[in-house]
Amino acid sequence: MKKVQEQKELTNMSEESDSKVEAMDLLRQLEDILESDALIDELGFIHPSQFSLLKEESDISSNLFYEAIHQSADGVVSSVESSNQDSLYFWNRDHKLGISTHVLLPLYRTAKHAFMTTFKQYRMCDNQYDKVGICLPTASSCDNLESTLLRHSKSLLLLSCDFITAWNCRKLIVSKKQQLSMFMDELLLSELVLSYSHKSEQAWNHRRWVIKSISANCSNFKEILGKESELVEKIAERSKMNYRAWNHRCWLVSHMTVDQVLCELKKSRSWAALHVTDNCCFHYRRRLLLKIMEGQSCVEDTVTHGYNVNIVQALKDELDWNETLIKRYVGREALWLHRRFLSMCWINNFVLAAGDASYHSKEAISLYHDFGTFLQNELCLLHSCSTIVDDDFVDVQAQAAHSASYILWLKVQVPKPLENELQEKIRDVDLKTLLNKSCPVRSSLFNYFMN
Amino acid sequence: MGELATEKHVRYILSVEKRKDNFESVVMEHLRMSGAYWGLTALDLLGKLDTVDVDEAISWLLSCQHESGGFGGNVGHDPHILYTLSAVQVLALFDKMDVIDVDKVTNYIVNLQNEDGSFSGDMWGEVDTRFSYIAICCLSILHRLDKINVEKAVKYIISCKNMDGGFGCTPGGESHAGQIFCCVGALAITGSLDLVDKDLLGWWLCERQVKSGGLNGRPEKLPDVCYSWWVLSSLTMIDRVHWISKEKLIKFIIDCQDTENGGISDRPDDAVDIFHTFFGVAGLSLLEYPGVKPIDPAYALPVDVVNRIFFTK
Numbered sequence: 001m002k003k004v005q006e007q008k009e010l011t012n013m014s015e016e017s018d019s020k021v022e023a024m025d026l027l028r029q030l031e032d033i034l035e036s037d038a039l040i041d042e043l044g045f046i047h048p049s050q051f052s053l054l055k056e057e058s059d060i061s062s063n064l065f066y067e068a069i070h071q072s073a074d075g076v077v078s079s080v081e082s083s084n085q086d087s088l089y090f091w092n093r094d095h096k097l098g099i100s101t102h103v104l105l106p107l108y109r110t111a112k113h114a115f116m117t118t119f120k121q122y123r124m125c126d127n128q129y130d131k132v133g134i135c136l137p138t139a140s141s142c143d144n145l146e147s148t149l150l151r152h153s154k155s156l157l158l159l160s161c162d163f164i165t166a167w168n169c170r171k172l173i174v175s176k177k178q179q180l181s182m183f184m185d186e187l188l189l190s191e192l193v194l195s196y197s198h199k200s201e202q203a204w205n206h207r208r209w210v211i212k213s214i215s216a217n218c219s220n221f222k223e224i225l226g227k228e229s230e231l232v233e234k235i236a237e238r239s240k241m242n243y244r245a246w247n248h249r250c251w252l253v254s255h256m257t258v259d260q261v262l263c264e265l266k267k268s269r270s271w272a273a274l275h276v277t278d279n280c281c282f283h284y285r286r287r288l289l290l291k292i293m294e295g296q297s298c299v300e301d302t303v304t305h306g307y308n309v310n311i312v313q314a315l316k317d318e319l320d321w322n323e324t325l326i327k328r329y330v331g332r333e334a335l336w337l338h339r340r341f342l343s344m345c346w347i348n349n350f351v352l353a354a355g356d357a358s359y360h361s362k363e364a365i366s367l368y369h370d371f372g373t374f375l376q377n378e379l380c381l382l383h384s385c386s387t388i389v390d391d392d393f394v395d396v397q398a399q400a401a402h403s404a405s406y407i408l409w410l411k412v413q414v415p416k417p418l419e420n421e422l423q424e425k426i427r428d429v430d431l432k433t434l435l436n437k438s439c440p441v442r443s444s445l446f447n448y449f450m451n
Numbered sequence: 452m453g454e455l456a457t458e459k460h461v462r463y464i465l466s467v468e469k470r471k472d473n474f475e476s477v478v479m480e481h482l483r484m485s486g487a488y489w490g491l492t493a494l495d496l497l498g499k500l501d502t503v504d505v506d507e508a509i510s511w512l513l514s515c516q517h518e519s520g521g522f523g524g525n526v527g528h529d530p531h532i533l534y535t536l537s538a539v540q541v542l543a544l545f546d547k548m549d550v551i552d553v554d555k556v557t558n559y560i561v562n563l564q565n566e567d568g569s570f571s572g573d574m575w576g577e578v579d580t581r582f583s584y585i586a587i588c589c590l591s592i593l594h595r596l597d598k599i600n601v602e603k604a605v606k607y608i609i610s611c612k613n614m615d616g617g618f619g620c621t622p623g624g625e626s627h628a629g630q631i632f633c634c635v636g637a638l639a640i641t642g643s644l645d646l647v648d649k650d651l652l653g654w655w656l657c658e659r660q661v662k663s664g665g666l667n668g669r670p671e672k673l674p675d676v677c678y679s680w681w682v683l684s685s686l687t688m689i690d691r692v693h694w695i696s697k698e699k700l701i702k703f704i705i706d707c708q709d710t711e712n713g714g715i716s717d718r719p720d721d722a723v724d725i726f727h728t729f730f731g732v733a734g735l736s737l738l739e740y741p742g743v744k745p746i747d748p749a750y751a752l753p754v755d756v757v758n759r760i761f762f763t764k
Contacts, residue, residue, distance in 0.1 A: 283625040
């Protein structure tokens with residue numbers, strides 16, 4: 001976090017009033033807003049100076065809105081107007097919620113206290129019920145406690161998104177009720193949390209827990225998976241290289257059919273082309289390709305034909321597309337790392353092909369199946385990337401370094417049966433010079449592998 | 452190159468423990484147990500663990516334990532494997548392992564192992580290779596490693612190996628220096644490092660060093676001081692440290708200090724925090740910086756503490 005921001009926060013906090021009553025009131029206000037607008041999908045913490053600007057703007061437009069309604073129908077009171085008059089510290093409009101940073105600390109303390117106290121009571125109440133095993137009068141107060149807990153935990157989680165105990169409490173209650181609508185609410189809440197805390201580990205965990213819980217009893221599971229995938233892309237747009245978000249998307253893949261996977265590969269391509277430095281999205285594509293390859297190895301010979309064509313075509317397309325991007329976006333590490341993977345998959349296909357009759361289809365032969373041809377192409381690519389301009393264009397230098405280490409990678413990784421052929425082909429390339437010139441810091445690494 | 456501002460860092464660490472008046476500190480309450488581990492280990496590495504009130508610390512620590520044997524991040528918080536390890540590590544620092552019921556803690560962890568050998572973080576089932584490391588490290592410290600299915604645990608970790616030689620959270624997950632540290636550490640402790648392709652992994656790890664000399668955690672990311680630990684300790688365990696430039700890394704870490712107020716940040720000129728202060732000091736320790744005690748790369752505890760655990764009695 002930047003130092004300047006930290007200073008601002010400290011200044012704000014020193015101005016805060018510590019009255020307990022006021023804090024309870026704040027919590028009530030927040031919870032009332034959350035209850036009245038179940039569709040809030042975006043949350044933000046706003047500095048007081050920006051907050052007052054925001055309120056001014058919305059007051060102006062809500063007045064216009066009010067006037068407009070007043071002209072069209074008598075006695076209609078705009079609900080927008082009344083909610084905006086409520087609070088100095090909350091802003092709620094168009095299903096967005098803003099909280100002034102001025103009140104975050106007292107709000108957090110109150111929410112935490114309210115939650116923890118109620119949770120303690122609930123656990124005692126719960127124990128009694130379990131022990132006796134019959135429906136006690138206290139069972140209904142257990143229900144009341146549950147709704148209170150859901151309310152307080154929601155407020156707490158918006159302020160402290162990784163407060164594990166609050167998430168756990170919700171899991172406890174929702175897993176008892178086993179109502180689909182409650183599980184859906186958990187998806188809404190975690191999405192709201194993620195709108196502000198893009199990387200919240202617990203929010204992503206919670207979504208997986210929900211999905212695992214409903215997978216058995218849910219008719220539109222495929223649709224839910226699709227929506228999860230889209231959500232990740234939406235959040236990934238706001239926070240680049242978000243490990244947890246993409247990890248979540250990779251997790252979804254294990255629940256997908258091969259058809260869905262092929263579809264995902266196609267759909268996510270244009271996003272990837274606009275985010276060529278985002279290693280996460282290329283890893284995601286590798287995950288999808290691996291899933292397709294997994295599917296292939298378990299299928300009977302007679303049916304294999306179709307799947308083989310799928311993976312061969314997918315790999316070829318991906319290699320060609322990757323090459324286009326490499327030439328267009330100079331010096332991008334993520335693209336070269338992607339190529340390392342693609343090439344190894346392609347090469348391993350040849351080694352397999354030698355002993356696997358099913359690859360001798362017309363389609364397979366018409367694609368460039370020859371290892372020599374493949375290598376030729378890669379060496380051409382190396383050649384076009386290896387011109388090092390003394391003029392210090394960082395990207396050009398990086399391109400030279402990446403292309404050279406890519407060829408070294410192939411040399412090291414190539415399976416034994418193809419080793420000699422590769423050595424033959426790169427004999428005329430002074431790889432050692434290329435490597436040490438373009439990336440001198442890695443000389444110990446390169447020297448090790450060049451032997 | 453500047454110097455390590457030891458006194459300032461010690462003062463900073465001690466001050467953080469007392470800070471309870473701003474939102475940013477307070478929302479970290481749920482992970483205070485890990486904060487304690489980071490702060491106290493850093494103090495020990497700088498030779499200043501004696502500045503802390505041991506009894507007060509232990510008393511608070513024990514109040515975070517549950518019936519299940521697991522520890523929560525703070526008083527009144529649910530137990531989780533993360534904070535269970537941190538608690539055990541803190542007790543190891545103070546040589547106070549005798550205050551806990553070792554079998555109880557062991558049981559908590561053993562019950563978190565799944566059929567496929569993986570470990571969940573808590574009863575709610577989230578799986579991650581970090582939790583495999585935690586279970587193995589913690590039980591090893593408690594001399595109870597034999598209580599879990601080590602073979603299956605190792606098999607699961609290996610299933611998280613990627614084609615680039617690195618490891619992710621779960622099978623098919625993106626390689627990440629933090630996850631790699633956990634997997635390599637777990638494999639080191641269980642004597643299974645032969646299952647790692649050290650050349651390939653070493654290659655991936657040394658590509659983390661960027662122009663400034665700092666290390667990032669994944670391709671295309673900015674360098675961050677915490678990766679000085681995760682990448683460096685991994686390289687140490689697989690014996691490939693000579694593939695990176697140590698001098699450049701030392702300079703990077705030194706530049707991440709706040710020499711006026713103490714503490715270390717993720718990169719130069721950013722705000723400091725306990726987490727990065729610990730990892731910066733730990734990184735310097737692995738780089739054999741003078742004035743910092745040596746640290747064990749697998750257990751992430753000072754070497755003399757680890758020796759005490761395994762070579763006394």
